[in-house]
Amino acid sequence: MAKRAFNTIVIKVGSSSLTTSDGKLDLVNLKKIVTEIAALVKAGKKIILVTSGSIVCGAEKLGLGKPKTIPEKQAAAAVGQSRLMRQYEKAFEEFGLTVAQILITRDAIADRERYLNARNTFNTLLTEKVVPIVNENDTVAIEEIKIGDNDNLAALTASLIGADLLVLLTDVDGFYMKNEEGIPYFAAEIKEINKEVESAAGQPSTQLGTGGMITKLQAGKVCADAGVYMAIINSRKEGLLQQLVEGKQVGTIFLPKESKLDGRKRWLVHGLKTEGALIIDAGAETALLKNGKSLLPVGIKAVQGKFQAGALVAIADEDEKELARGLVNLSSKELLEVIGKKDVGEAVHRDNLVIL
Ligand code: GLU
Numbered sequence: 001m002a003k004r005a006f007n008t009i010v011i012k013v014g015s016s017s018l019t020t021s022d023g024k025l026d027l028v029n030l031k032k033i034v035t036e037i038a039a040l041v042k043a044g045k046k047i048i049l050v051t052s053g054s055i056v057c058g059a060e061k062l063g064l065g066k067p068k069t070i071p072e073k074q075a076a077a078a079v080g081q082s083r084l085m086r087q088y089e090k091a092f093e094e095f096g097l098t099v100a101q102i103l104i105t106r107d108a109i110a111d112r113e114r115y116l117n118a119r120n121t122f123n124t125l126l127t128e129k130v131v132p133i134v135n136e137n138d139t140v141a142i143e144e145i146k147i148g149d150n151d152n153l154a155a156l157t158a159s160l161i162g163a164d165l166l167v168l169l170t171d172v173d174g175f176y177m178k179n180e181e182g183i184p185y186f187a188a189e190i191k192e193i194n195k196e197v198e199s200a201a202g203q204p205s206t207q208l209g210t211g212g213m214i215t216k217l218q219a220g221k222v223c224a225d226a227g228v229y230m231a232i233i234n235s236r237k238e239g240l241l242q243q244l245v246e247g248k249q250v251g252t253i254f255l256p257k258e259s260k261l262d263g264r265k266r267w268l269v270h271g272l273k274t275e276g277a278l279i280i281d282a283g284a285e286t287a288l289l290k291n292g293k294s295l296l297p298v299g300i301k302a303v304q305g306k307f308q309a310g311a312l313v314a315i316a317d318e319d320e321k322e323l324a325r326g327l328v329n330l331s332s333k334e335l336l337e338v339i340g341k342k343d344v345g346e347a348v349h350r351d352n353l354v355i356l
Helices: 026-041 052-064 070-093 106-110 112-127 150-159 195-201 213-226 240-247 263-272 282-289 330-338
Strands: 008-013 048-049 099-104 131-136 165-170 175-178 184-187 228-232 253-255 276-280 300-304 312-318 322-327 352-355
Touching: 008 150, 008 195, 026 048, 026 240, 048 070, 048 112, 048 150, 048 253, 052 070, 052 228, 052 263, 070 099, 070 106, 070 131, 106 112, 112 131, 112 150, 112 263, 131 150, 150 165, 150 213, 150 263, 165 213, 165 240, 175 195, 195 213, 213 228, 213 253, 213 263, 263 322, 263 352, 276 282, 282 322, 300 330, 300 352
Parallel strands: 008 048, 008 165, 048 131, 099 131, 165 228, 276 312
Antiparallel strands: 175 184, 228 253, 276 300, 312 322, 322 352
C-alpha cells in the first residue's frame, strides 16, 4: 500500500477524555489535546475537532449529577456547550488560533443541499486556518433528527469533507479482538469490520459518553466507504497524535476500502436513515450484485415499514441480510400493489442504489 499521507484530519474527543474522575471538566487534558492539535495546524494540517462533553460540562455547572431525562440532558447541553467552547477558545488562543463552533443535527446532513452547504463552510474555515469545533446540537435534537453519538457524527463529518483520517481520542489504547477462548488481545490494524470484529466489540464501555466500541465500529464503516483511515488512540498519553499523523503505528488503525464510494453515494448510504426494507429474491440479487441493474418490482418479495417515494430503504435477501441501500421511486403503499409484477417500472434506480 502507498505511504499514508494524512493532511485533512478529523479528531474526535470523547466525554471520557474531558472528564476528571470526580465528574468535572478535565481542563488539563483539554489543554494537552489542544496543544497537540495546534502543533498539527502549525505544521500545515487541516484539522476539524469534534468534541463531546457538553452534557457532562453543563451537568457539573447545574449540579445535576448524571442527567437522566431528555429535558435535563438538553438543558445541561445548552449550559455546557458554551462553557466547553469558552475553554477551547481560550486554549487555542494561546497558540494564536481561531476556532469556530458548528452544531449539527441529522437533518442538516440528510438534506443534500444543506449537506453540500456545510461542506463549503468547512472548506472556507479550513482555508482561513480556523479550527472548526463540531458537536451535535443536543439542545434541539429530538430522536428523529438525532445522529445520537459523536463517533458517528465525526465519521459523517470526515466523509463530508473527504478527510484522510479520523482519529477517535478515547480512554482506552485501541481496539481489542477476542480469540477463540474469548480472551481479548490488542489489534493494531483492522482490515475490515466483519462479524468477528463486531462480536469482539461487546457493549458500550464508557459511563460518560454515548458510544463505546459499537458506535466506533459504525463510524469505521462510514470511514471505510469514504476512503478515510480511522484510528482509536488513548487521549491521555503524550505524543500519540503526532506519531499517528507521521504514519507510526499507535493505537488501532482501521483501513479504508480500496474502492471508495463517490460523494453522493456516501451521503445516500450513511447520511440518511433507512425508513423501511425491501426483501428481494435470488434473481433480483444477481441482477443487483452481479449485473449492475436497477431493482424491479418483480424481484421484490416483501415490503417492510411505511415510507414515502424518495425514502432510503434497506434491500435485503430472504434471510434479511442487508445487501444494498437505495432511494425508492414509489411509496410503500404503491410498492405493495406492484411487487411480483413485470413491466411496472423500477422500484430503485441504479443511480440511487448502493451495494454494501
Ligand atoms: N453530544 C454529546 C455531548 O456533547 C456527546 C455525545 C457522545 O459522547 O457521543 O455531551
